[in-house]
Amino acid sequence: MPATTGKLPQPEAMLFDLDGTLFRTETVLLPAYYAAFDRLREEGLHEGPTPPEERILGSLGMLLEHIWERVLPGSSPETRRRADELLLQNQLDLLEQGQGKLYEGVADTLRELHGRGVRLFVASNGLEGYVKGVIRATGVASYFEDLYSAGEHGTRSKVDLVRLLLSRHGIRTAWMVGDRSSDVEAGRRNGLTVIGCDYAGFRSAGELDGDDVRIGAFPQLLAALE
Structure with a gap:
């Protein structure tokens, strides 16, 4: 397993999985x-x-x-x-009805990253209405440049979804931040730095193998930046 924290150059963009990464599904x-x-x-x-x-x-x-x-x-x-x-x-x-909750520190961390000039995106295998509904209802929509979902774009894998996002927005350097093997694969196959999120408890053993940095709480993302 990679070190819990490390110092990496600030990327142009960060791409976030939704469930188990930003949102307490x-x-x-x-x-x-x-x-x-x-x-x-x-x-x-x-x-x-x-x-x-x-x-x-x-x-x-x-x-x-x-x-x-x-x-x-x-x-x-x-x-x-x-x-x-x-x-x-x-x-x-x-x-x-206000029942959905973000993980602790997500809103403050996104605000800080946005303030530092990092372009923020969601890349999720979920339905369009669900992804947009979560981001809107939890009050963090203003921090994101765009929200990508398999439901909206009809992609067959997260690898394809991330590739589409990078291409459409002309992104050269980015981190893929997520908690499942699909996030690791999407990052690796698109040449991104992979941040493994190890706090949701939904994943199977070994799913995050291949990540570059692993975090046990969302705000630790800031500690990985130079």
Whole structure:
């Protein structure tokens, strides 16, 4: 594992994963998840108990189609589409009610980075409405130059999403900041410095192997800058 902190030159931009990196996903995901399955049962699209929450938490960072393959193996396309709709709407409702929470220190750290002139972006495999809804509801939208999601751009991997973002914004040097193997891969394959976030608890052992610097709390990002 790389050192917890190190001193690296300030990059032109930083690209952030959302769930498990900026946002405490479980603060809206779990209540939305259980409510979605209650509705699926009411509509006759699912029988039996709600799948264990560990399945959905362990799937964070994946594309939605892969999440439902894991959470609802063998389910119909209709059930998966409806589950998508319900989960998104429930999460957006909870965000509007003020239930979603950022990790400690995220807002202050983003404000500091923005003040230093670092261009800030989100790169997430989530749905467009969810990604934009989280950033808007948590009050940090003004710090970001743009928000990229697989749902909006139809990319098949985070590698492709990050490549598109870098190209469209003419970025030469950047850090990829995230908590899953997909973030490490996206950074590595696009020639970026990778900052591994080791505080969410959703990842499997070894997922952050290949990162350059690992942080145990979001504000430690500032300590990695020269």
